[in-house]
Amino acid sequence: MAFHFPLHAVLHFRQSIEHQQELRLRAANQQVTRVQHLIEQIDVRRQEIYAAQSKELGTGVTAAELRFELQCEAELLRHRGELAGQLVRLKQLREEQREIFQQARRAREMLEGVRDQQLRLYQQKAARREQRNQDDLFLLRREYLRRG
DSSP states (O other), X not given: OOOOOTTHHHHHHHHHHHHHHHHHHHHHHHHHHHHHHHHHHHHXXXXXXXXXXXXXXXXXXXXXXXXXXXXXXXXXXXXXXXXXXXXXXXXXXXXXXXXXXXXXXXXXXXXXXXXXXXXXXXXXXXXXXXXHHHXXXXXXXXXXXXXX
């Protein structure tokens, strides 16, 4: 008789839940990375604006151009602030998702531990059964040869 784990469907369900939570954690990591990249791009753009302003101030610039560049910088700073707030929120969500994923993993590992323990018990019983059969066969042969 082959080994049958009675909670196989539950284990499969736990594995499925863990996989779903892992996918959600990966998506959360991607969102955090995307926002971090956007913030880095804004910082690079601001540095480019500073460099251009320094160059233009040396060669001369109109008040309208200067005002426009200052408004652009203010808009970049506002957008960066929004992204920074979003990043904080996304990191918090990522940590919550990481905890959910770890809980799902622990639940699956616990159930696998139960399965492994039951498999070991099954294998021990099967080995004992096999040994008993071999012992019985040996005794039958010995008795047959003794009478024979």
